[in-house]
Amino acid sequence: MEFTNSWKNCLCLDHRRRQTVSLQGRRYQDPTKTIILPLVFFIFFTSSVSPATFNDTNQDFRPGDESEKMKFIRAHLVKLNKPGIKTIQSPDGDIIDCVLSHKQPAFDHPKLKGQIPLDPPERPKGHSSRTHMFQVNFQTWSMSDESCPQGTVPIRRTSEEDVLRASSIQRFGKKLRTTQRDTSSNGHEHAVGYVSGDSYYGAKGSINVWAPVVTNQYEFSLSQMWVIAGSFGDDLNTIEAGWQVSPELYGDNYPRFFTYWTSDAYQATGCYNLLCSGFVQTNNKIAIGAAISPTSSFNGGQFDISLLVWKDPKHGNWWLEFGNGVLVGYWPSFLFTHLKDHASMVQFGGEIVNSQNTGGHTSTQMGSGHFAEEGFGKASYFRNLQVVDWDNSLIPLSNLRVLADHPNCYDIQGGINKVWGNYFYYGGPGKSPKCP
Numbered sequence: 001m002e003f004t005n006s007w008k009n010c011l012c013l014d015h016r017r018r019q020t021v022s023l024q025g026r027r028y029q030d031p032t033k034t035i036i037l038p039l040v041f042f043i044f045f046t047s048s049v050s051p052a053t054f055n056d057t058n059q060d061f062r063p064g065d066e067s068e069k070m071k072f073i074r075a076h077l078v079k080l081n082k083p084g085i086k087t088i089q090s091p092d093g094d095i096i097d098c099v100l101s102h103k104q105p106a107f108d109h110p111k112l113k114g115q116i117p118l119d120p121p122e123r124p125k126g127h128s129s130r131t132h133m134f135q136v137n138f139q140t141w142s143m144s145d146e147s148c149p150q151g152t153v154p155i156r157r158t159s160e161e162d163v164l165r166a167s168s169i170q171r172f173g174k175k176l177r178t179t180q181r182d183t184s185s186n187g188h189e190h191a192v193g194y195v196s197g198d199s200y201y202g203a204k205g206s207i208n209v210w211a212p213v214v215t216n217q218y219e220f221s222l223s224q225m226w227v228i229a230g231s232f233g234d235d236l237n238t239i240e241a242g243w244q245v246s247p248e249l250y251g252d253n254y255p256r257f258f259t260y261w262t263s264d265a266y267q268a269t270g271c272y273n274l275l276c277s278g279f280v281q282t283n284n285k286i287a288i289g290a291a292i293s294p295t296s297s298f299n300g301g302q303f304d305i306s307l308l309v310w311k312d313p314k315h316g317n318w319w320l321e322f323g324n325g326v327l328v329g330y331w332p333s334f335l336f337t338h339l340k341d342h343a344s345m346v347q348f349g350g351e352i353v354n355s356q357n358t359g360g361h362t363s364t365q366m367g368s369g370h371f372a373e374e375g376f377g378k379a380s381y382f383r384n385l386q387v388v389d390w391d392n393s394l395i396p397l398s399n400l401r402v403l404a405d406h407p408n409c410y411d412i413q414g415g416i417n418k419v420w421g422n423y424f425y426y427g428g429p430g431k432s433p434k435c436p
Contacts, residue, residue, distance in 0.1 A: 073160055074160070080275060082155065083099070090141035090144060092140045095157040105155075127308065128324055138292055154284060154290075161251060162251060165217065189353075190410075191366060191402075191405075192348060193349055194345060195397050199342040200388065201342055202311055204387075204388075206304045207348075207380075208304040211245065212364070212365035212427075213364065214352075218355045219362060219364045221245045222245070222352075224351075225309065226346070228345040235265065237337060238261065239260075257286070259273055260273075273289040279331055282327055282329045304383070307321070309321075310388045311388070348382045349382070350380065350426050352364050352410070354430070360436055361435050367410075367426055369428070371428050371429075372426050373411075381425050397422045400414055402414040404426070408434040409428050
């Protein structure tokens with residue numbers, strides 16, 4: 001990617017002690033010295049879950065065709081919901097099916113049929129994998145004292161209601177590509193940190209989890225990392241992971257762990273989670289798309305999750321690790337074009353959709369719903385940001401840039417210190433006297 005214009009360069013894609021509890025049970029003191037990085041403004045190439053009107057041009061249903069529509073939906077659900085050898089009822093209402101690993105949706109792909117999940121690859125140098133420290137039940141379904149057997153993967157069951165909230169069967173579980181890069185015209189607003197101008201083979205960071213208010217079904221709030229390659233045209237490749245609140249996709253306002261991928265700028269390829277053949281899950285303890293619990297509290301305990309995405313030097317697949325040492329699974333290299341080689345940008349941060357259906361700015365929150373300047377225990381953060389280099393080594397970021405495209409509504413402040421390395425605080429309340 002060439003960066004000739006800074007507005008065309010990024011995808012967007014207890015109280016006194018102020019402690020943070022991570023998935024590994026470690027506690028972090030509030031960093032006290034912040035180095036503010038210069039704010040850079042540019043246009044995002046954005047995407048979203050499509051608005052909820054069931055009228056896709058590929059499958060147009062008239063009012064009298066309700067029964068025909070439901071036939072299509074049920075047929076689609078048969079493809080998505082693989083039979084499990086065990087079913088778990090989550091306290092939050094989700095149904096988790098324990099599906100044999102070689103029967104998961106990924107193996108419907110022609111290039112994966114008849115195969116089984118791959119063995120774990122070599123981790124990046126400088127990465128400490130301490131699987132025994134992963135003892136926190138960070139998802140609501142796992143608090144039921146039930147678990148999926150070895151050799152299976154937990155998959156959140158998709159319901160008829162989930163599909164009906166989407167614009168169409170064809171678009172369910174997919175992001176909607178927007179043709180405009182100017183976020184002022186499409187309602188997407190961001191606060192992100194990013195690096196570019198080099199070859200990247202992965203990224204790592206920790207994000208604290210909140211439950212931001214999302215004001216209506218047509219909006220969402222997310223915090224994630226993007227691993228990006230290609231141009232911002234039709235050949236855009238992305239790998240994405242983080243947490244999101246999306247009433248349209250999930251039917252509630254819980255923060256949920258999610259993944260996404262595309263190899264053609266959100267057009268025909270890719271999907272959220274396991275809603276198409278692509279991502280291969282290898283773990284029987286993590287359900288992609290399931291709710292995260294606990295969450296951070298204002299002026300109270302902070303709960304964060306660590307994510308690592310990296311390219312296996314031997315086979316070229318892109319792996320996802322959660323916490324220290326817990327592999328979730330991988331995106332096969334054949335899914336991509338540019339990412340078959342390496343990424344050209346890595347981005348971390350928050351995104352919301354402002355539907356503006358009340359005439360003013362939305363009250364949908366980003367992160368904690370508080371501005372970056374409020375700091376630890378109040379604002380959302382990303383910390384210990386790193387990338388993977390050509391030698392499969394984790395290294396600190398160089399030249400981290402930060403931006404907020406609507407800073408009166410959601411802002412960002414970056415810094416660096418010995419404990420958190422590269423980090424930033426970000427977020428905001430949306431509608432306010434500063435953001436009418």
